[in-house]
Amino acid sequence: MTNEASVVVRPAIRAFYGRIFFLLLLAAGGLMAPNGVAWLAEQDHQQLRDLAAASFDLPGLGDTGLATIGMMIGFIGAAVMALSITYSRYYYTWTFHPGYMHASIGLVANKERSLYYENARIPTIRRGIVDRILVVGDLEVSSTGGGDEGEFHMQHVSNPKRLKQVVMNRIEASRGK
Incomplete structure (x- = not known):
């Protein structure tokens, strides 16, 4: 941690x-x-x-x-x-806590999910040409298992390369590398 x-x-x-x-x-x-x-x-x-x-x-x-x-x-x-x-913009909120990632989806009927970094796999960035120019994109982090944690799909995030590095650093720290 x-x-x-x-x-x-x-x-x-x-x-x-x-x-x-x-x-x-x-x-x-x-x-x-x-x-x-x-x-x-x-x-x-x-x-x-x-x-x-x-x-x-x-x-x-x-x-x-x-x-x-x-x-x-x-x-x-x-x-x-x-x-x-x-x-x-406010429908999705993702939080990178020190030990886990948390997603809050929805304004009124809210769905929340968590994914511990030790259960996360390598994050993937998806974006098109216009997204690259605007420095936005989608960041996907899938789970290695761990039950109902599933996959995190962060849409239209700013500077996905920086966020990918944050997630990678926290995954490595949780695995003791």
């Missing part, structure tokens, strides 16, 4: 680059909605001008123009995407 401190790991926010891009796209769309409606109002086609001038009677909002609806869709979509990123 080592006298090293515990290390808490969560998925890296930058690993959700697709969702972050979509969030920015929705926010930009919401901001640009009034400009888009103004552009429609300047067009030669009467149908486009009518669309820009259209007003919709929405429950709770009353008479609402297309620019306001576009802004609401963009901002509500961006807020939902931000909540999705936050939920994904």
Whole structure:
């Protein structure tokens, strides 16, 4: 057993680059909605001008123009995407304690697992090209047995090479090497 401190790991926010891009796209769309409606109002086609001038009677909002609806869709979509990123980040928590690894999965219905380092096998890193550029990836640590401990699959972690080295050092320390 080592006298090293515990290390808490969560998925890296930058690993959700697709969702972050979509969030920015929705926010930009919401901001640009009034400009888009103004552009429609300047067009030669009467149908486009009518669309820009259209007003919709929405429950709770009353008479609402297309620019306001576009802004609401963009901002509500961006807020939902931000909540999705936050939920994904805090859904998984992995802790490297001095003698064992601990995984906590879920926010409300929580599933917890532990794996002692003496029962762990060599960790494996999995990542693609974009993950390498962003210095994120998945770290997998499987068990040599030990009952229901199974496998740890740490998704979207930041700097998986450093974490692999931490796990390797603790595995070796637990085996007395």
